Amino acid sequence: MEFIEEFNQMEEGQNSTEKAFKGQVQSVRRLKNITFCLLANGLEVFQVVVGNKNLNEALKIGMTIQGKGEVRSAELENIWLTKKNEEIAAREITVLSRPFEEPIIDWSKKELNVSGEVFWNYRALSLRHEKEKSIFYIQNTIVETFRSSLKSFGFVEMRTPKLCAQGAEGGANVFSLPYFGKTAYLAQSPQFYKEFGTGVFQKVFEVGPVFRSEKHNSSRHLNEYTSLDLEFGPLNSFEEIMRLEVSLMKSIIERVNQVHQRELEILEAPKLPIMEKVPRMTFREVKKVLAEKLGIQNAEEDLNPEEEKAIGRYVLEKWASEFLFVTHYLKSARPFYTMPANEEETYSFDLLFRGQEITTGGQRIHQYEDVINSIKESGLNLEELSFFTEAHKAGLPPHGGLGLGLERFTAGLLGISSVKYCVLYPRDTKRLTP
């Protein structure tokens, strides 16, 4: 009979000069008498030097090794990776695991020069490149700052079901599956549940997967992505939602700037945007500028990617802002739960960033009579939505919220050409593996 006790350190004891180390070999440079290698262990990347006579076998990329050695200062060529002019002179090295053969992708090079097919088919290997890893270190900071800022405002995190009896957005872009004799749908957004949340916790948020059965295969689309969602009440004006988003974005950008200089450098990312005051224009104002000043005519009741890019450039020139709130989208272009502003317009908004929509938000209808009328006008099935309207019947605060696409925001922030690079294992119409 034995007992298991806790530990509080992942590494063995170490003093200032002697260090026990473990890690995965990221790159190897073998000279006549000594071998240099870079080791990765979690967030740490460090250089180890060992005399070849102390090695029982040649070190190779993909091996995992452990050893002990002296920490000493050194002028490193790869200081951009290690961020420390320091290396470990190892006395002994033990190989803990070995690759079966030379990896198909060499992740030690400064650039991954492989075809798209290889890059995506061997995603678990291309991700080992420091450039790819850097994207997710920054993305995690975006998520963490979203969470911590909202918690500081009193928001409660929710985990809502992904298997649902209805799609929240309606329409055809929903995956369906058999569910114990019924049909289930994969959640396109936590919309209904976050509205319920305003009656329970008043201020709620969720970071979770959403699913869209869209046939687009573009640099802006994914069939599964991460949505940063929030919803809150009691609301006095739909502008409070946009003000909250400005505050969140500001915190996120500041935090990324504080802790990710290494990763921004590795990625050769564009300068981080300044988030102070964000210009706002109504949908109709945007359409007018597009038609009268930019010569873009389009009768659609939404903005297409070309229009978003054009108005983005216009706002950047005119107000030096990389962000733009477009407000008051037309009723016909928004879902039934959107709060009307007048006969035609709604209290809704999109946030455009560098010419691309990254957020959709707005105030929602909170009174029971009003949501019932809106469902009827939209021609939707009242009975199927009764589980939703029961919350309104029992009283909901005036409320609103938004959804921020994590991958689009990450790609925009880091100047990455497609959202696919901003997901560990992307899903599009052609890809379900790895």
Added chain:
Amino acid sequence: MEFIEEFNQMEEGQNSTEKAFKGQVQSVRRLKNITFCLLANGLEVFQVVVGNKNLNEALKIGMTIQGKGEVRSAELENIWLTKKNEEIAAREITVLSRPFEEPIIDWSKKELNVSGEVFWNYRALSLRHEKEKSIFYIQNTIVETFRSSLKSFGFVEMRTPKLCAQGAEGGANVFSLPYFGKTAYLAQSPQFYKEFGTGVFQKVFEVGPVFRSEKHNSSRHLNEYTSLDLEFGPLNSFEEIMRLEVSLMKSIIERVNQVHQRELEILEAPKLPIMEKVPRMTFREVKKVLAEKLGIQNAEEDLNPEEEKAIGRYVLEKWASEFLFVTHYLKSARPFYTMPANEEETYSFDLLFRGQEITTGGQRIHQYEDVINSIKESGLNLEELSFFTEAHKAGLPPHGGLGLGLERFTAGLLGISSVKYCVLYPRDTKRLTP
């Protein structure tokens, strides 16, 4: 043209005695001249008193109101809810939204006395009860402490796909759906992706939904639940995984104890367990004790719920521990990727808590040749799993990890009779709404 600026406070300016307030009416007590009501706004619950002559309409549960008043000390009956002997004497109150009719559930009572049907059909209302909310405040602290502890150990958070080309566990308990001419499966666990993660970030974790198409409809089962997953390397022994879990559990229990006395009291929860040293027994030792000391014979190569309960009681009496690690499950009862300890046993474990399995974990096979042999022995399809074994081929550190069922742990910790109460909107074989 206007600009949107950030805000940093959800509430309007307030000084020490005058307070602007907003919130949802949780309970009302109307006397001849004055009305007392409890208001909820996020994590705050507070009492407001107003003279009836200052009210344009009677206050009702489910309304959202705002107003201004003086903060003053008061002896409150519901101090167990508000935790402050303080109330707001309101001078004016404005009603922001109203319920359409008296809610079908009265969430102001100390106990929700409604049938199971009503409780679950109107889950968005039953959740408004302080008792139900308390479960999720505590559950959020469990998740937050899991995340923050792992980050302090250098773990990286991952978001892995829920739409997959294979089920990770094999077998029939997997949901499937049409996916652009292919068949997709809903992830039963992030197993494959977290193993990849040890080759990328070395130490990884995920908090996310998992899906099991199990026909059980019991107090221990859900068809969609939240799994707290971690995986790490380079590992020197599979005991490191259990030591990490002890450390995590200890942090979680300490944190819940620190910040949730109010919620523990509202829930009348049992005393929090002591997590110091956790006894460990091998699977075979457990079977022997069950047979020889407790008179329970069962030829199955796993432990059933009755056996888990019995050994839990035995360990509690013998070593005063509410936790037990059962190690060395037999090969036949574990998936193909489990590291063998010898011909029959594996380096695997379950953590039992109060007589119920809450964690399954273990070391995994890291060498390519070994994982290929194991797949062959298990009779699985090598080609279908090639996307998985490519990571081993390129080298993975010796690694292992665990999955902790959030709802089972929450229920066990708080003495709640079914995991269903520990999900906002549970999914079982009969329930897809709300």
